[in-house]
Amino acid sequence: MPELPEVEVTRRALAPFVEGERVQAVVVRERRLRWPVPAxxxxxxKGQRIERLERRGKYLLWRFAHGTLISHLGMSGSWRVHPGAAPPAGAHDHVDxxxxxxxxxxxxxTDxxxxxxxxWHPAxxxxxxxxxxxxxxxxEPFDPRFDAEHVFRHTRQRxxxxxQVLLAGDLVVGVGNIYASESLFRAGIDPRLAAHRLTRARCERLAAAVRAVLTEAIEVGGSTLRDFVGADGAEGCFMLEAFVYxxxxxxxxICRTPIRRIVQGSRATYFCLRCQTRAGRS
DNA sequence: AAACTTACCTGGTGGC
DNA sequence: TGCCACCAGGTAAGTT
Known part of the structure; x- marks a missing residue:
């Protein structure tokens, strides 16, 4: 599932092929995405130059002088580069x-x-x-403004x-279901803990854990970058080995205790009862 | 008004 | 073999 690391890896893979280049054509085979692709x-x-490819959260921003193409991969989307010509389109290849x-x-x-x-967002x-x-x-998780103080302040009323707060996207962007579980494991925090109960020290641990988990995921994805370029590369499986997910x-x-699965807000959470606690340090 | 909850979109799959 | 319930995740809309 594309979370921030997958989107960032995608951005890095596509950027050399698009930045500074002109669009010759856009082929839309299916415009029924989450919202209709603009007619x-x-x-x-057509004929316009892509100046930069940026990322904000899980969104890719294709910057043109006259506006921005905003793309989101949802649950199952991916962009792939085909150098030269593309092979015949499959059933789910919606846009070229x-x-x-x-x-x-x-x-x-493909989605x-x-x-x-x-x-499309006009300038x-x-x-x-x-x-x-x-x-x-x-x-952004790598923005210096995302620090312990920020986490502390934004969890006091929650x-x-x-x-679930981590997943909501207003505390920090880009952390989806997988990396929420992984980050909380890394920080040693029980996922069921009410957000406002986090101590300052644990806010520090959590911010650091989110940054570390996402950084590593991007690095691992980086080694599979050429899969995006290859015509038939397998879809990236970026997290080499999850600790809990x-x-x-x-x-x-870490401790051999069986990993628990619970449901929070109708989505799965995985955690270790021993390594992740509701209070105290660890 | 902010915080929280739920429904929705669709296709792949696992179980029978 | 075929059917079908269920699950996946991010967002919008609805509720407290």
Whole structure:
């Protein structure tokens, strides 16, 4: 599932193929994503130059002089680079962006469940970061503003479990279900703990854990970067070995206690009863 | 008004 | 072999 690391790895893989290059054509085979792909998208992008490829949370921002193409991968989406020409499109290959110039390539959006999005934000509407989907997002995990003090302040009124607060996206962006469990394991915090009960010290541990887990995931993904470029590379399986996620019943990699699976807000949480506590240190 | 909860979108799959 | 309930995750909308 694409969370922040997967999106960042995607950004790094695509950037060399798109930054500074012009769009020759956009082929939309299926516009029914989470929201309809704008009908005029192809006309709007044709011949235009992509200045930069940026990321905000789990969104990719394709910066043009006249606006920004906003893409989100949802649960099952992926972008793949096909240098030169692309193979015939499969059932779930919804959009191609054809790049002309010295490095011709086709960027193909595949999304079986179609929970992803592809939206156009014209420059005249202001900066894309003020788009309704982006405006309320919390800080980036690698932003210096995301620190212990920030976590402490933004959890004082939150009585919900820290796992769910972490997932909500306003404390910090980019942490989905997988990395929420992994980060809490790394920080030694019981996912059921009410957020406002976090001590300052544990806020520090949590912020550091989120940064570390995401950093490592990006690094691991970095080694599989060429899978994005290859025509038939397997979809990235970026987290080489999760400590807790999807490991119910299997022994904790630290203490051998069987990993527990619980449901919070109708989604699965995995944790170690021994390594992760409601209070105290560890 | 902010915090919290729930439903929704779709396709793959595991169990019978 | 075929069917079907269920699960996945991020977001919007609804509720307290």
């Amino acid at each position: 005029r998208l192809a006309a709007q992008l 962006i054809v790049i002309a110039g010295r490095k011709p390539s086709v960027l193909r959006l 079986p469940r179609r929970f992803g999005a592809l939206l 005249r509407s202001g900066d894309a970061r003020r788009h309704p989907l982006l405006s309320h997002l919390g800080p 009585r919900a479990a820290i796992k 999807d490991r119910a019943g299997q022994p904790c990699r």
